[in-house]
Amino acid sequence: MFQEKIPALSARELYGAFKSSRTIGDARIETFTGCDGLDVYNPCVPFFWEGKEYIAGRVERRDSERSQVRFFVREGDVWKPAENTVVLPLQDPSAAIVDGKLVLSGVNVTWPEQPGGPVFWQTDFYVGSPFCLEKLTSGPKQMKDIRIVQLPDGRIAVASRPQGACMEKYGCITKVGFTVVDSLNDLTAEAIENAPYLEKLFCDDEWGGANQLTVLKNGKIGVIGHKACRTYEADGQRLHYYGIAFAIDPDTRRITQDKMIISGDCFPAVDGKRKDLTDITFTAGIRRLGGGKARVYTGLNDTHVGSAVISDPFDCYEE
16 A cells, blocks of 8 residues: 555546545535635634634635635634634645644745736744744745644654746656654754655646645554646636545655545535636645544635535555
């Protein structure tokens, strides 16, 4: 099951296999209040803090990508703004618990002073609680989708996602790197940038990344991620994002073949932010429910958050 290098299956290949055998339950659009005129999407996986269930979401106007990350608290079937919690000028939040503290990360974008100028970004990490977060570190320039999880021995497993000019010699768009550091103090841009690459998850003209790392009961690491491609239609380009899962052996760095776990057509239809963003599932991750089931949480079309009950994709890696 675990291999040094897996075949790079295309998004369409994975989608075809998934569509023919998928079992989806309670697929719904999550409701957020207190954000009139704004969209909430691309969340972290919900987590519990002091007995309450929280989620952090990307909040912005439909006609803009200048976003904030805000915390919401569950009340029944609704997510309401969480009082006295931190608001950060980030995109696409992710949450992990390390040494009993919340580690929240998100993409910090520097916008050009003049229209058409270059856009720069990096992943920033904050540590503390929903009510008080302090800046911990930043990842490498132009790198999104950096994810962490604390291992049983206290070390930190890290998944990176290099893209851009550094990928030219590989003839591809992006890769996923993996490394382990001793502590949060060692979570530096250099350590993340030097994470050795996993081979081979993506076709050369496709891209993706890790969105959630989970320690499995046998010590392996379950990964929820995304795989994306583009098509060209009569009215222009269209992007397609799908949720995937695979596992990593942190000792040998061997990985399993990736598989699709969710797609946008599993959910009620929602508007897209743009006409090319109408098939987007930017999957935050899963909450394991037991009994072979899990609830997956995902951004939809850069406008909404969806969740659904699926077969637990990690069960087979723990056998």
